[in-house]
Amino acid sequence: xxxxxxxxxxxxxxxxxxxxxxxxxxxxxxxxxxxxxxxxxxxxxxxxxxxxxxxxxxxxxxxxxxxxxxxxxxxxxxxxxxxxxxxxxxxxxxxxxxxxxxxxxxxxxxxxxxxxxxxxxxxxxxxxxxxxxxxxxxxxxxxxxxxxxxxxxxxxxxxxxxxxxxxxxxxxxxxxxxxxxxxxxxxxxxxxxxxxxxxxxxxxxxxx
Amino acid sequence: xxxxxxxxxxxxxxxxxxxxxxxxxxxxxxxxxxxxxxxxxxxxxxxxxxxxxxxxxxxxxxxxxxxxxxxxxxxxxxxxxxxxxxxxxxxxxxxxxxxxxxxxxxxxxxxxxxxxxxxxxxxxxxxxxxxxxxxxxxxxxxxxxxxxxxxxxxxxxxxxxxxxxxxxxxxxxxxxxxxxxxxxxxxxxxxxxxxxxxxxxxxxxxxxxxxxxxxxxxxxxxxxxxxxxxxxxxxxxxxxxxxxxxxxxxxxxxxxxxxxxxxxxxxxxxxxxxxxxxxxxxxxxxxxxxxxxxxxx
Numbered sequence: 001x002x003x004x005x006x007x008x009x010x011x012x013x014x015x016x017x018x019x020x021x022x023x024x025x026x027x028x029x030x031x032x033x034x035x036x037x038x039x040x041x042x043x044x045x046x047x048x049x050x051x052x053x054x055x056x057x058x059x060x061x062x063x064x065x066x067x068x069x070x071x072x073x074x075x076x077x078x079x080x081x082x083x084x085x086x087x088x089x090x091x092x093x094x095x096x097x098x099x100x101x102x103x104x105x106x107x108x109x110x111x112x113x114x115x116x117x118x119x120x121x122x123x124x125x126x127x128x129x130x131x132x133x134x135x136x137x138x139x140x141x142x143x144x145x146x147x148x149x150x151x152x153x154x155x156x157x158x159x160x161x162x163x164x165x166x167x168x169x170x171x172x173x174x175x176x177x178x179x180x181x182x183x184x185x186x187x188x189x190x191x192x193x194x195x196x197x198x199x200x201x202x203x204x205x206x207x208x
Numbered sequence: 209x210x211x212x213x214x215x216x217x218x219x220x221x222x223x224x225x226x227x228x229x230x231x232x233x234x235x236x237x238x239x240x241x242x243x244x245x246x247x248x249x250x251x252x253x254x255x256x257x258x259x260x261x262x263x264x265x266x267x268x269x270x271x272x273x274x275x276x277x278x279x280x281x282x283x284x285x286x287x288x289x290x291x292x293x294x295x296x297x298x299x300x301x302x303x304x305x306x307x308x309x310x311x312x313x314x315x316x317x318x319x320x321x322x323x324x325x326x327x328x329x330x331x332x333x334x335x336x337x338x339x340x341x342x343x344x345x346x347x348x349x350x351x352x353x354x355x356x357x358x359x360x361x362x363x364x365x366x367x368x369x370x371x372x373x374x375x376x377x378x379x380x381x382x383x384x385x386x387x388x389x390x391x392x393x394x395x396x397x398x399x400x401x402x403x404x405x406x407x408x409x410x411x412x413x414x415x416x417x418x419x420x421x422x423x424x425x426x427x428x429x430x431x432x433x434x435x436x437x438x439x440x441x442x443x444x445x446x447x448x449x450x451x452x453x454x455x456x457x458x459x460x461x462x463x464x465x466x467x468x469x470x471x472x473x474x475x476x477x478x479x480x481x482x483x484x485x486x487x488x489x490x491x492x493x494x495x496x497x498x499x500x501x502x503x504x505x
Contacts, residue, residue: 161455
């Protein structure tokens with residue numbers, strides 16, 4: 001095991017609060033939902049396991065007696081398509097092929113099916129999601145949700161796609177993106193003017 | 209390459225910007241060493257980003273030297289002197305992609321500048337091909353696949369973007385230290401999504417030009433855009449494209465989080481989480497005439 005403090009990105013003399021905060025941030029960052037249906041999900045799981053291990057180690061050795069093991073259970077869950085398709089063996093078979101990465105084979109099987117119900121659209125959607133074809137994937141999964149509005153799995157997958165986008169955007173906004181627009185314009189005008197000067201050999205703002 | 213990958217300067221620390229520029233200069237100097245003065249014009253920030261990203265994985269501490277520059281003779285600038293094999297690789301990839309790109313645009317519109325450019329890069333690109341025969345064979349196969357999709361007037365932005373996504377996947381797949389099996393896998397997925405983002409953003413940026421010149425653009429076919437009525441269903445188009453682009457960015461960002469970065473992390477974060485988002489929004493807003501559409505915040 002690597003230095004658990006390094007894994008959590010905190011100093012060894014960090015306070016309990018700091019460690020908890022770092023841990024919570026890390027769990028959020030590497031949460032399986034962020035990597036679901038994406039070829040890196042295994043690596044993210046490993047990383048989260050390392051983080052949990054590090055946090056467990058620190059808590060046991062520092063503030064023993066308190067249990068703070070909120071993220072532990074996320075590891076054991078199955079983060080692929082559930083494979084529960086009402087006992088339909090064909091769909092279950094396709095689902096397990098998608099989960100194990102045999103995408104071409106799963107696609108051939110799906111294309112052979114003429115009865116295109118909600119399950120079909122869902123699986124086609126997940127398959128395309130794994131391929132990185134997000135526009136196609138979203139349409140298929142949306143279709144599945146519309147055909148079977150009561151199905152939580154379909155709805156959750158669609159929600160998660162939307163969630164990834166807003167997480168990404170929120171990340172940017174939290175780091176200062178989209179600040180005062182007028183100020184930005186002023187700066188970029190200055191930078192542009194400066195670039196023009198640089199072309200001619202002068203430089204008003206030496207840093208850019 | 210295409211010049212869509214930029215840092216968001218306003219949110220960058222000066223030190224970070226200095227480092228980014230020092231990478232840029234290092235790649236530029238490497239191109240000069242390999243190919244001479246003129247091919248330096250082909251350099252883009254994309255290659256500097258590639259160098260920043262790949263060398264972030266190596267734990268060699270960063271070092272820079274103040275050096276003279278032929279392009280800006282009046283000032284000295286910092287140039288990164290460590291991780292030189294990575295910087296050389298970024299320069300080589302820049303040359304080979306610029307060469308293929310110029311060759312392709314010469315085929316499309318027979319422009320003189322493209323002919324001149326590709327002739328200029330030919331010898332140097334040949335050397336790169338010799339050094340990475342497998343990689344270049346894969347890239348060439350993907351380029352001919354792209355040509356096929358274009359002739360077939362593919363009407364899906366996802367499918368049309370796939371060959372270029374594959375090319376970027378190959379480009380990011382640096383073999384050898386400091387990239388190991390695990391980071392190689394992450395870089396491949398990051399590269400795939402990066403290529404996809406560039407291709408679709410470029411398609412969005414070029415709709416008007418392609419309508420006028422009657423050249424292929426997947427978005428024109430997917431959303432059945434006509435020259436008489438180019439903004440017929442603009443909202444659907446922008447909504448779908450924006451979702452797709454933001455999702456590729458979210459994948460790039462979450463892939464980066466998995467990389468074990470020893471340095472340059474804040475620079476890569478600035479470019480991926482802010483610079484690329486800013487570029488996406490800039491092009492979407494240009495097309496949507498300041499209409500904010502489908503924002504999920």
